[in-house]
Amino acid sequence: MSRLEEKTINIEKIFTGKVISLQLEDVELPNGNTSKREIIKHPGAVAVLALTDDEKIVMVEQYRKALEKTIVEIPAGKLEPGEDPLECAKRELEEETGYDCKEMDWLISFYTSPGFADEIVHLYIAKGLVQKENAASLDEDEFVNLIELTLEEAEQFLKEKKIYDAKTAYAVQYLQLQKALRK
The missing domain is CATH 3.90.79.10 (Nucleoside Triphosphate Pyrophosphohydrolase)
Structure with missing residues (x-):
């Protein structure tokens, strides 16, 4: 893991639509602490x-x-x-x-x-x-x-x-x- 990378601990799928989906990710930060990320997935x-x-x-x-x-x-x-x-x-x-x-x-x-x-x-x-x-x-x-x-x-x-x-x-x-x- 690079010194800037955030490691995904858990993914909770919140919404799946026609164009996008939304997921909430628990991540481990480079310093060992944890945080949450709201991520929109899009097909491009x-x-x-x-x-x-x-x-x-x-x-x-x-x-x-x-x-x-x-x-x-x-x-x-x-x-x-x-x-x-x-x-x-x-x-x-x-x-x-x-x-x-x-x-x-x-x-x-x-x-x-x-x-x-x-x-x-x-x-x-x-x-x-x-x-x-x-x-x-x-x-x-x-x-x-x-x-x-x-x-x-x-x-x-x-x-x-x-x-x-x-x-x-x-x-x-x-x-x-x-x-x-x-x-």
Whole structure:
């Protein structure tokens, strides 16, 4: 055990839902004392930075109940059990936007809130977008408006807090960095 690792002594499952589960863990701390940790287990997710040929960012506007408001985000979704993140990213892009792509590459993976959750998001970039005639449809409980923004418009949405989630802010900052490196 590393000098920082916490050893799990007991796990009590509190809740199991459609997307997440919550468990209470008793842990032994590095100094030998014990403590409790509330842990959210999540299957992981993907997000797609989809760029049109004229370099617009394909986004969705969606109501988020946890926030009690509508925000603008890059397409994203939850991994199904055993699903390959790349395949999930392609599926989510099609379901939420109606687009397929000629090229999709992994950019980065990151934990969203490692202090209490194990959710990991795999971020991809999609180029060579092609509108599908018979695209897969949204989940039955999912409603979105499709929008396309220039980088400058996305930057303004960040200032106005229309874009307010980490995965989308990260994607916009990635494009800002790429633009700065080209200068």
